[in-house]
Amino acid sequence: MTNDPGQQDPKALVEAARQAFEQEFERFASLSDQSANLTLSQAEDEQRALVDLRTRHLGKKSAFAASKKTIGRVSADERAAFGQLVQQIEADLTGKIARADTILANHIEAARTERQRIDVTLPGRRPRRGHLHPITMLREQIEDIFVGLGYAIEDGREIETDFYNFEALNIPDNHPARSPQDTFYTTAGQALRSQTSTVQIHAMQRRGAPLRIIAPGRVFRRDTPDPTHNPMFFQVEGLCVDRGITMAHLKGTVAEFLRRMFGADTKTRFRPSYFPFTEPSAEFDFSCFKCGGSGCRICKNSGWIELGGSGMVHPNVLRIAGVDPEVYSGFAFGLGIDRMCALMYGLDDIRLLFENDVRFLKQFE
Ligand code: FA5
DSSP: OOSOTTTSOHHHHHHHHHHHHHHHHHHHHTHHHHGGGOOHHHHHHHHHHHHHHHHHHHSTTSHHHHHHGGGGGSOHHHHHHHHHHHHHHHHHHHHHHHHHHHHHHHHHHHHHHHHHOOOTTSOOOOOOOOOOOHHHHHHHHHHHHHHHTTOEEOOOOSEEOHHHHTGGGTOOTTOGGGTTTOOOBOTTSOEEOSSTTHHHHHHHHHHOSSEEEEEEEEEEOOOOOBTTBOSEEEEEEEEEEETTOOHHHHHHHHHHHHHHHHOTTOOEEEEEEEETTEEEEEEEEEEOTTTTTSOOTTTTTSSEEEEEEEEEEOHHHHHHTTOOTTTOEEEEEEEEHHHHHHHHHTOSOGGGGGSOOHHHHGGGO
């Protein structure tokens, strides 16, 4: 027998092409059982290999295609049978490829669906809920008490002119009281307010007398940060102006506020002090909410906690804000919330309040 395909028996050539196909196709033959073990990418590789196999064994340049062309060498009476044989083999091989391809295609589709499947029974990821900052909680508590006492809440501006921050509060240029209240200035000469007392002037100008307001807000000073100082902190201002207001009203109001805040047994005391915008002036303390006045770490064993400044509104301040001091009098007070918050929650450093460390803040949830 010669090796030249042109000389070989056509039937033998077709048979050889079929056998070559069968040999290579063997790994696809048992596919239906194995396909479950294939990964998605293995199944995709196998599908590509199958296309390749088809081209090599049944394509135009395949041995099988070449064997078909040898029909001319078959004797006339055997030609029909040869043609039938070729067709039968071709149909058989094509069918085998199609079945393997269907199995792989189904497997690939199932694997892709599985990959994209969403398990609706899995528990969802809960978004972390925020909560109020401790300073805000305390501010709201103070606001609630004063609203209950008939006070309105006044909003103030944080950027002020020299007039509102100093002049109108009876602190003229070169007055020594400017120095502890020194603040930050814009290039246009405006000042970040160094106390909420600025709102006294705006409120009287806007509302006139009589009035009762509290003004919570952010203030700024050129203070070096330490455990009890920040260059930015919060104050609450109170102002009551009416006919016949006296120091007794001031004391009664502050004492009532502190009783509502820290309990019915809370005592208040006033110490003489000086503020340019009040006369007379006093600082006020309250009996320690922790030990009740016997002395502890929080009140530094004094039994008292200092809270803020107060006094009767200076006639110059009333006058400059358009209120007649011959008709009206008033009291004002101001307290810092940051230090109060630190005391209430046992913090030994007020700077913690503005470091924005979530581990610290979430304790106040
Ligand atoms: C005042 O600011 C006056 N405006 C209070 C006042 C109002 C007096 C109305 C009379 C009439 P003083 O400078 O003492 O006062 O500040 C008040 C409070 O602010 C202090 O008791 C303290 O709690 C807080 N405070 C002052 N400086 C700082 C700071 N750097 N950091 C944190 N808190 C501060």
